[in-house]
Amino acid sequence: MSEVLTKTQRAVLWYPPAYDIRVETIPVPNILHPDDAIVKIKLSGLCGSDLHVYRGHEDVHDPLVCGHEFVGEVVALGPSFTPTSQGRPELYATLRIGDKVVSPFTISCGECQFCRRGVTCRCIHSQLFGIPNLPGGQAQYVRVPKAGGTLFKVDSITSSLSSGQDQVITDSSLLLLADILPTGVFAVLQALQHPKISPFINGVPYPFNSYLPDAVASSQPTTLSLQDRTLTLAVVGLGPVGVCATVSLLELLSDVHGIDYRIVAVDMNPSRREKMQAVLAAMSPSTKVDTVKVADIPEAKDTVALWTNGIGCNAVLEIVGNNSALSLAYELVGPFGLISSVGVHQAPQLPLTGREVYDKNVSFDFGRCPVRSMFPTAASILLKRQDVFGGVGETASLIEKVVSFDSAVDAYEAFDKGRCGKILFDPWM
Amino acid sequence: MSEVLTKTQRAVLWYPPAYDIRVETIPVPNILHPDDAIVKIKLSGLCGSDLHVYRGHEDVHDPLVCGHEFVGEVVALGPSFTPTSQGRPELYATLRIGDKVVSPFTISCGECQFCRRGVTCRCIHSQLFGIPNLPGGQAQYVRVPKAGGTLFKVDSITSSLSSGQDQVITDSSLLLLADILPTGVFAVLQALQHPKISPFINGVPYPFNSYLPDAVASSQPTTLSLQDRTLTLAVVGLGPVGVCATVSLLELLSDVHGIDYRIVAVDMNPSRREKMQAVLAAMSPSTKVDTVKVADIPEAKDTVALWTNGIGCNAVLEIVGNNSALSLAYELVGPFGLISSVGVHQAPQLPLTGREVYDKNVSFDFGRCPVRSMFPTAASILLKRQDVFGGVGETASLIEKVVSFDSAVDAYEAFDKGRCGKILFDPWM
Numbered sequence: 070m071s072e073v074l075t076k077t078q079r080a081v082l083w084y085p086p087a088y089d090i091r092v093e094t095i096p097v098p099n100i101l102h103p104d105d106a107i108v109k110i111k112l113s114g115l116c117g118s119d120l121h122v123y124r125g126h127e128d129v130h131d132p133l134v135c136g137h138e139f140v141g142e143v144v145a146l147g148p149s150f151t152p153t154s155q156g157r158p159e160l161y162a163t164l165r166i167g168d169k170v171v172s173p174f175t176i177s178c179g180e181c182q183f184c185r186r187g188v189t190c191r192c193i194h195s196q197l198f199g200i201p202n203l204p205g206g207q208a209q210y211v212r213v214p215k216a217g218g219t220l221f222k223v224d225s226i227t228s229s230l231s232s233g234q235d236q237v238i239t240d241s242s243l244l245l246l247a248d249i250l251p252t253g254v255f256a257v258l259q260a261l262q263h264p265k266i267s268p269f270i271n272g273v274p275y276p277f278n279s280y281l282p283d284a285v286a287s288s289q290p291t292t293l294s295l296q297d298r299t300l301t302l303a304v305v306g307l308g309p310v311g312v313c314a315t316v317s318l319l320e321l322l323s324d325v326h327g328i329d330y331r332i333v334a335v336d337m338n339p340s341r342r343e344k345m346q347a348v349l350a351a352m353s354p355s356t357k358v359d360t361v362k363v364a365d366i367p368e369a370k371d372t373v374a375l376w377t378n379g380i381g382c383n384a385v386l387e388i389v390g391n392n393s394a395l396s397l398a399y400e401l402v403g404p405f406g407l408i409s410s411v412g413v414h415q416a417p418q419l420p421l422t423g424r425e426v427y428d429k430n431v432s433f434d435f436g437r438c439p440v441r442s443m444f445p446t447a448a449s450i451l452l453k454r455q456d457v458f459g460g461v462g463e464t465a466s467l468i469e470k471v472v473s474f475d476s477a478v479d480a481y482e483a484f485d486k487g488r489c490g491k492i493l494f495d496p497w498m
Numbered sequence: 499m500s501e502v503l504t505k506t507q508r509a510v511l512w513y514p515p516a517y518d519i520r521v522e523t524i525p526v527p528n529i530l531h532p533d534d535a536i537v538k539i540k541l542s543g544l545c546g547s548d549l550h551v552y553r554g555h556e557d558v559h560d561p562l563v564c565g566h567e568f569v570g571e572v573v574a575l576g577p578s579f580t581p582t583s584q585g586r587p588e589l590y591a592t593l594r595i596g597d598k599v600v601s602p603f604t605i606s607c608g609e610c611q612f613c614r615r616g617v618t619c620r621c622i623h624s625q626l627f628g629i630p631n632l633p634g635g636q637a638q639y640v641r642v643p644k645a646g647g648t649l650f651k652v653d654s655i656t657s658s659l660s661s662g663q664d665q666v667i668t669d670s671s672l673l674l675l676a677d678i679l680p681t682g683v684f685a686v687l688q689a690l691q692h693p694k695i696s697p698f699i700n701g702v703p704y705p706f707n708s709y710l711p712d713a714v715a716s717s718q719p720t721t722l723s724l725q726d727r728t729l730t731l732a733v734v735g736l737g738p739v740g741v742c743a744t745v746s747l748l749e750l751l752s753d754v755h756g757i758d759y760r761i762v763a764v765d766m767n768p769s770r771r772e773k774m775q776a777v778l779a780a781m782s783p784s785t786k787v788d789t790v791k792v793a794d795i796p797e798a799k800d801t802v803a804l805w806t807n808g809i810g811c812n813a814v815l816e817i818v819g820n821n822s823a824l825s826l827a828y829e830l831v832g833p834f835g836l837i838s839s840v841g842v843h844q845a846p847q848l849p850l851t852g853r854e855v856y857d858k859n860v861s862f863d864f865g866r867c868p869v870r871s872m873f874p875t876a877a878s879i880l881l882k883r884q885d886v887f888g889g890v891g892e893t894a895s896l897i898e899k900v901v902s903f904d905s906a907v908d909a910y911e912a913f914d915k916g917r918c919g920k921i922l923f924d925p926w927m
Contacts, residue, residue: 182809183833185726187703191833191859258705262693274616275871276687297614380611392852404612404620405865414852423821423843426864430620435852436834436859442704 079496080134080208081477087125090481092474095134098204098212100147104161106216107145108170112471113206114138114244115492116174117308118413120485122199129201136494137174137198138247139206140223140240142167149217161217169223172206172213173440174198174248179218189441192218207477209496219441221246226448241468241493242451242458245313249467250451250458251443252411253313253388257321258446259409259434260302260384266407268293269300269328269383275405300330301377303369303401306388306412307336307345309467309491314386316348316457319356320450331376332361335369335397344465344490351457351465366397373401381406388412392420399425407432467491473498503536503573508925509637510906513561516554519910521903524563527633527641529576533590535645536574537599541900542635543567543673544921545603546737547842549914551628558630565923566603566627567676568635569652569669571596578646590646598652601635601642602869603627603677608647618870621647636906638925648870650675655877670897670922671880671887674742678896679880679887680872681840682742682817686750687875688838688863689731689813695836697722698729698757698812704834729759730811732802732830735818735841736765736774736792738896738920743815745777745886748785749879760805761790764798764826773894773919780886780894795826802830810835817841821849828854836861896920902927 078097083090098107113136121127122135143166154161158179164170175197177189184192194215199205204212213219223243260266267277272293300322304315315334322330336342342363349358362372373382381403387394390412398408399421410433425431451458460466469490472480483489507526512519527536542565550556551564572595583590587608593599604626606618613621623644628634633641642648652672689695696706701722729751733744744763751759765771771792778787791801802811810832816823819841827837828850839862854860880887889895898919901909912918 182726185703185722186697186834187705188834188859259693262705264688264691268615274614275868276616276691276875293614297611390852390856395852405615405617405868410856412856414856416851416853418851419848419855422845422847423819423824423864424845426848426862427819427839427841427843427866430617430863430865432861432863433855434859434861435855437856439704446705 078209079474080204081136081474081494082132083122083135084132085125085130088123090123090135090478092477095208097210100145101212102214103147103149104215104217105147106143106150106164106213106220108139108141108172108211108213109144110139110141110206110209110211110496112140112240112244112493112495113208114247115207115480115484115494116248119199123481123485131201133199133201134204134208135199136205136207138244139211140169140171140243140247141211142169144210146216158217160220160222164217164220164222170220171223171243171246172198172220173251175440176203176213176215176219177441178215179441184218184441187442188439190437190439207474207494207496221441221444221448226452238452238455239459241461241471242455244493245458245467246444246447246451248438248440249309250313250317251440251447252310252438254317254443254447254450255438256310256314256386256388256409256411257317258443260386260407261321263384263407263432263434265405265432266300266384269298270325272298272327295327295329298328300328300384301373301382301403302330302332303373303382303385303398304332304334304388305385305394305398305401307334307338307341307363308388310411311336311341311386311388312345312348312467314388315345315361316352316454317450318386319352319358319361320453323356330360333369333372334361334363335366337366347465348457352454369401377403380404383407384409386411390414392417396420399431402429402431405430407434410435411438413437461493468493471495471498503639507638508903509563509633510565510903510923511561512551512564514554514559517552519552519564519907521906524637526639529574530641531643532576532578533644533646534576535572535579535593535642535649537568537570537601537640537642538573539568539570539635539638539640539925541569541669541673541922541924542637543676544636544909544913544923545677548628552910552914560630562628562630563633563637564628565634565636567673568640569598569600569672569676570640571598573639575645587646589649589651593646593649593651599649600652600672600675601627601649602680604869605632605642605644605648606870607644608870613647613870616871617868619866619868636903636923636925650870650873650877655881667881667884668888670890670900671884673922674887674896675873675876675880677867677869678738679742679746680869680876681739681867683746683872683876683879684867685739685743685815685817685838685840686746687872689815689836690750692813692836692861692863694834694861695729695813698727699754701727701756724756724758727757729757729813730802730806730832731759731761732798732811732814732827733761733763734814734816734823734827734830736763736767736770737817739840740765740815740817741774741777741896743817744774744790745781745883746879747815748781748787748790749882752785759789762798762801763790763792764795766795776894777886777896781883798830806832809833812836813838815840819843821846825849828860831858831860834859836863838863840865840867890922897922900924900927
């Protein structure tokens with residue numbers, strides 16, 4: 070079935086203890102398990118969380134192939150992939166050599182109780198690409214375990230979503246599906262689907278018993294006015310995930326009727342605010358972007374106070390992952406509001422007291438994005454917003470440039486020092 | 499309109515600094531504002547949170563009339579109450595002298611943006627009964643500000659819910675609507691309506707886009723099996739609110755089809771566990787109670803581990819309000835689970851690290867119950883479970899006895915020392 074692969078490939082490796090990146094020639098991976106696929110990589114990403122390893126902050130002591138974002142083409146499949154596969158994830162029956170695929174940054178089997186429930190980030194087989202046991206995507210080939218549960222076929226985006234119209238999706242934008250865009254979408258969905266936000270979306274006062282039996286449905290048939298359905302949101306952190314979250318918020322809210330909304334997008338870093346502004350400019354006028362105020366921290370506090378008469382936001386998306394961001398989110402959120410936190414938090418104790426969270430009736434959602442389950446929503450946004458996500462190196466692009474592995478050492482250093490934006494590798498360049 | 503009231507009344511007063519309860523003769527309250535009602539009290543409750551004041555733990559330095567739970571009859575109404583009232587909460591047009599009413603433990607106007615959204619606990623006019631500015635319900639008469647937004651007419655329970663059947667609701671059970679039962683229901687609704695629990699209730703994998711436009715609905719039409727829809731819950735804290743939460747859980751879940759569930763009800767106090775057992779016995783066989791395991795803390799941990807193969811609960815209701823309870827809730831909850839916390843938390847910092855909540859994808863809901871918005875659901879449960887809530891002094895009763903004000907000093911002392919269960923006062927006894 071599979072094409073004859075070369076025996077060796079080039080890959081970007083990290084060596085302990087820190088800051089040691091080397092481009093080496095290593096063996097091409099083989100199928101080790103019947104559920105494996107080998108993917109020939111077209112583009113792989115350098116992600117902010119690669120820097121945790123780069124800087125030696127992770128508990129890793131062996132060399133590893135870096136990277137957990139990649140888009141590529143299937144070149145070999147294990148024997149589990151057969152048209153007669155039944156009772157397993159659909160791709161075991163339908164995935165073919167030559168299919169273009171994207172992978173989440175972790176594998177997920179699609180078969181354990183967490184995956185069946187859609188909670189793919191907590192798959193019992195979960196493993197991050199780019200650890201010693203699971204070589205990453207900054208290579209020419211990568212082995213994908215549990216590939217029938219993990220991978221996402223790119224043609225399913227266009228076939229299911231573009232209603233037959235031919236539409237070009239750039240490879241560089243597909244790479245955003247590995248982590249960044251789904252994580253932004255997850256932050257948004259956690260907020261918009263929360264019962265505390267339901268009155269704004271549905272116009273029915275809390276508690277809106279959306280799926281409990283009628284017997285306990287609210288006996289108040291009141292419909293809220295537009296004024297009462299004015300949703301105030303903040304996005305804390307405008308790195309690539311924060312930008313994706315803001316774009317996703319605008320896209321999803323633009324489909325909801327009968328509400329009004331305003332968003333403050335916050336970052337202390339001027340270049341991140343500039344990028345956010347450029348993205349908004351690129352979206353206009355097809356999307357109403359004048360509802361977004363891009364602000365530094367003091368401006369954000371003032372804006373929310375002004376907009377809400379000092380009451381605060383209905384929801385805050387926290388996309389940084391440290392205690393200052395969480396404290397700011399708490400400061401910005403209003404009574405009966407919620408904080409959707411997708412930032413990767415570390416060891417410090419949460420910076421809030423029980424009294425503070427009780428007195429404001431605050432809700433929180435913490436944790437890692439179930440990327441595989443976010444693909445359909447994220448892909449629909451990606452397709453719709455190729456004007457934002459499709460480009461490379463433009464003012465509004467999330468991706469600054471595509472480089473060869475020869476530039477890997479410099480790219481890590483520049484990215485670590487904050488001297489460049491998001492960089493992709495073309496392993497064949 | 500109003501009957502001629504006596505000029506004085508008996509009431510239970512607290513004097514600073516602590517432990518000083520006196521029964522005194524004081525003036526009967528008057529209508530002070532057009533939206534006021536005066537309620538003649540039939541029964542008033544002694545609540546665990548009255549003990550915060552009793553012990554001198556609240557920041558109060560003036561004598562006050564105690565109590566925030568009462569059921570009674572309207573004896574005077576301000577001029578805002580008129581059949582021609584329009585554009586205001588319905589009771590301003592419909593409430594009459596002689597109507598039997600229950601009040602939440604705080605007033606809520608029904609007109610501010612929080613009340614309109616159903617978030618009555620965060621009403622901008624919110625005031626707790628039983629503070630120096632708002633005399634409480636352990637009296638013969640009480641003034642209820644914003645009464646058209648605050649009060650709940652008892653006959654609306656029977657007329658809207660019992661389908662014309664005459665059904666007796668005891669006054670002592672109505673008193674449970676002031677705080678305890680709605681707070682239990684709130685803890686339950688926060689859990690069952692959460693998107694993380696939605697897959698169990700609906701059978702559709704996460705993210706179930708219950709009220710977002712179809713465009714972003716999940717493209718996975720999978721329906722979960724009964725095995726995947728087995729919900730494991732814990733109730734931490736079996737005081738009166740915890741018992742109400744457990745009963746409400748059983749009632750609300752019994753109406754959901756196609757799921758299975760099991761509940762561990764936890765308390766370290768044997769007499770509270772005995773009460774919980776007695777309540778479950780009283781509910782059987784009309785409700786399936788064999789899904790509930792009443793346990794002390796070590797038993798609870800073992801039970802959850804056994805039931806879930808070490809994975810943990812899908813949701814934990816935390817009804818205590820301190821850090822040990824919150825830590826236990828965290829220990830019991832599984833990945834992608836949630837903690838619905840209605841306990842009144844105090845000054846200490848939350849006992850969890852950012853890493854802990856990220857790594858488990860935990861959600862939290864904190865804060866005070868919007869009692870007024872919970873009334874319809876709580877009243878339907880109260881009506882259905884008069885076998886549990888209707889009695890006084892029986893093994894399964896949440897209320898131990900009804901006493902006169904002459905016993906107030908002793909009642910506070912005994913309740914404070916944990917020598918008795920919930921006590922009600924009959925101010926006319």
